[in-house]
Amino acid sequence: MGIRHRVCDVLFIGLGDVCGITTSGDNLVVTYRYHPWLERISNDGKVLHQFHSTEKSRHLKEPDFITTSPDGTLWVSDYNSTITKMDAGLTILQTFTSPLLYLPRSITAVTNNQILVCSQRNNSILLIQPSTNTISTLLGKDDGIKAYSLTYCPQDRKIFFAPYSTDSIQVFKFT
DSSP: OOOOSSOOOOOOOSOOOEEEEEEETTEEEEEESSTTOEEEEETTSOEEEEOOHHHHHHHOSSEEEEEEOTTSOEEEEETTTEEEEEOTTOOEEEEEEOTTOSSEEEEEEEETTEEEEEETTTTEEEEEETTTTEEEEEEOGGGTOOOSEEEEETTTTEEEEEOSSOSOOEEEEOO
16 A cells, blocks of 8 residues: 555544544544544545434543454543443443543554553553453553553554654554
């Protein structure tokens, strides 16, 4: 796949304050700072499903970053210190809370059962394992972590992460 040096298309979805975006099958799922907070849209911008505000008030306070695991499950980090697992229809499957999840930010799926998330205020990268309903610190303050955004490269077994507003990316390699 070649990289283009210009934008080939722009989707105007009529909403502002996009926070996160991920793919879900042939669709996109977008999180917003304001209503509708979360919606599934087609690749041409047509709204297919919105997460309802009554659901939002009970479960999502400020959805932020979002990712898709290999099995198509959606994972949303929420500014209110929770991580929410959802299916492609935006139905909540599981919610994770912990003191470790203080101001969770970027989130990425390593496998269906290994989800990495930045805990900005705790200066750590956390590992969520939904099968055991556990959250643990993978890398923390003692490792010199200041993470706001991250991704995982399975080919190289590396985590790439960066603090907010920076000019450098840190790399951690699994051995």
